[in-house]
Amino acid sequence: MSQQSASFKPKTVSSVLKLHLKNEKVTVKKRPLCLVTELMRIFSKEALTRAADQAKNEGDSQVTLEHFEKILPQLLLDM
Template sequence: MSGPSRWRFNPVVLDRDPPALELVSKLLHLHFRDEKTKVGGDALQLMAELLRIFVVEAAVRGVRQAQAEDVTLVDIDQLEKVLPQLLLDF
């Protein structure tokens, strides 16, 4: 990789973003069998941070794959190529 990277990430701090925490909470509750299941605040923040790291890592790996293929735009093809290893790593 030569020269400065043109890819910049501005990660959202999810524990200070109530709409993001609400979204993570709703996503979790979609998969609970018992609708009375509750998620504590610490668990919700931890899950939000895990999802943030997962998405950032997917983006970084997609960029690296695009650079290896000498393309300037990351699209679904690059993400599909990095997804199997990413899922194994998480």
């Protein structure tokens, strides 16, 4: 099995950011967009790793929503 690095498309991240901006005229420049995209990638990877560890600790072979729910409070506090 080949290991691929997960990533987000900058255009998708930009669209999500625009949904939450109050002023429609605000634009996100390329460098800050790259930074936010990288932060989202790191956050997602950390969440997946912690959920997988939680599943392993419980003796499960698959990660479920319950595993994410268990790790989410600490993950948000750590960020």
